[in-house]
Amino acid sequence: MATSFFQARAPAKKKSGKEKENVVNPSLQPWVEKYRPETIDDVSSQEHIVSVLRKTLSSSNLPHMLFYGPPGTGKTSTILALARQLFGPDNFRSRVLELNASDERGISIVREKVKNFARQTPRAEAVASDGKKYPCPPYKIIILDEADSMTQDAQAALRRIMENYARITRFCLVCNYVTRIIEPLASRCSKFRFKPLDSSSARQRLEHIALAEKVPVNEDVISALVSTSSGDLRRAVTYLQSAARLSAATEPPSAILPQDIQEIAGVVPDAIIRKLAQTLGVDVTLIGGRDGDVEMGDAASLTVEPDLRGFDLIRETVRSLIREGYSASQVLSQWLKAHSQLHDVIVEHPTLTGRQKSACALVMAEADKALCDGADEELWILEVALRVHKAVTS
């Protein structure tokens, strides 16, 4: 009865079987996949890159390329779309090799798999079964997605391959952090920087998807999506789909509210940040913001015994923040970045001195570094809280 987790599944049949398996019922597909750009012209916001690439469609000339930029800005989508437009579905398999960080890409694989593919003479063009005409230039493309997770050695091994087979094989390296690509590789490529999506492009794309999926969303919800995803369109689309799922899942189905987006995005509610600021001795009533007073409704989840004072009060407040599950980096980045949150609360504060403000900024920077190193969250939020308290009350 209790067959093993793995034995319970037959190995998928090669090719033909696999093709079928990847056909997903579109209503169950994640929207990020469903609305992945089909052609390079569907790619929003990266006009410059698209215009350069469009030329390669007609010239049959393509340099080695390096795409870099923050997550969810269209890098993988762009290269996949370009490859599809160059070769069409029938030649895609024989002309394009896609490797990403989930594939083993150590030096041995680079020497074998990548090299083998790179040296093959491109197969003759198969007749397109969809009746369309594709440029199908006489080279293959190797896409190394998430290339920043390749080891230095593996990257070094790529150098020769790139040069030796340049006539018949073009490489496209895709990564977030261009500095993790070794210089000799980077210098062999034309570099394309993908920028975070500007808010009007992101807004347009989201409205398009919402309309196609028949999800009623208003202006405020779209704004919440745009502001919480900071230029990462995949994040915005995932949030939108999650919110749509959850709102459909409540009984009876309810409309999506901006607060729902904030909760899904793990944003700490404004009221809680303000309550925290107030506990630390920052006079929140002095700041013009969206609303002057702390709304006690939301902040009520920070339960602290009323008779605490000084150190104990601050520590209890920090603990209750941790108990609520908010992540330290989120709290900090909201302190640092987002509007009307603590950093701004402090930076824009009318009565704090420059000295006080810089003391606060300093500790936030230190904490950010410590958290990146994996330091304990409670200790560091407490550290920030205590030092801000000291700065503003001295």
Added chain:
Amino acid sequence: MLWVDDYRPKTLDGLHYHVGLSQRLKSLAASGDFPHMLFYGPSGAGKKTRIAATLNELFGSGVERIDQRVFLTPSRKKLDVNVVQSNYHIELTPSEVGNYDRVVIQEIIKEIAQTQQVDVSAKHRFKVVVINEADSLSRDAQAALRRTMEKYMSNLRIILCANSTSRLIAPIKSRCLLIRVAAPNHEEMLTVLNHVAKRAGAGSLPEDRADEIISDANGNMRKAILVFEAMKMQSPDLSSSLAIAKPDWETYCYKVGDMIIQEQTPQRVMEVRTKLYELLSHCIPPTIILKTIADRVVQKVDESLKADIMHWAAIYENRMRIGNKKIYHLEAWVVKVMSLYKQFFLGIELGDFDDFI
């Protein structure tokens, strides 16, 4: 078996608190387009319980087995990993194998992605991989999940369980539905404790005992139930106070805190070191040791010293993570605290002296 395991709710309906969240998970499980998910929140808030209940909702109660699986690194090193699995899911903690976690992730995902559900009676086409302690995954292991999470959506769902989202890379977070599991509040914990008391036939739990247990647990439901059970064992009529039910290591840490306050000499540093070694050798995580001792110390010192003591705790905890030898940094912190404490008293004496002249 322990009460925490015996009386752990098995279904979403059986879960005690965050009822709204349970409802939503239920509807999601019913909807068919179940997303990848990331459950996060403090320890003992009930994340694992909730994940197990969600799986139960998705697939019904399956037969679970505990297995040990062996993975091979490219250099042919063997890695043993404990897994819990059923026909529908597999649960593992890749961080068990430290920096080789990427290998485990790659292998598991490949196996599942390349096989198909043949059990026609299965409610869903996908299997679920539950990854515990996801916030300890190396960057490489996280990177290995990225594109896979997009590519194999038809066969595979990932559920990540973590204390915080801080250490997860943005591309992973942007592929998941984030589920925040806050710790239960005082009343919610009280309800669970009373429920456990009833089920365990432990009689009723006096209110002041319950208060003690709950304030001590700081939102950690597991800790509260463990302490409650220990208390019941030690004093069946629940008449004696919390102290007897506290775990040994905690009492031990408090003792170390007291030693630091009593005397600040090189001799005392040596004595404290021996105790720290003792704690480490019992596998108490160094961060917990540091935080627990610091808790005790700040209970005992003047208000004006507290912030400094916590400041150095934060600094040395961070160094401890980066460095190799935990004991050095623990000890350095102890010395720092002793010197702060001593200076403080000297300061008072000197201050008095100033006044005098």
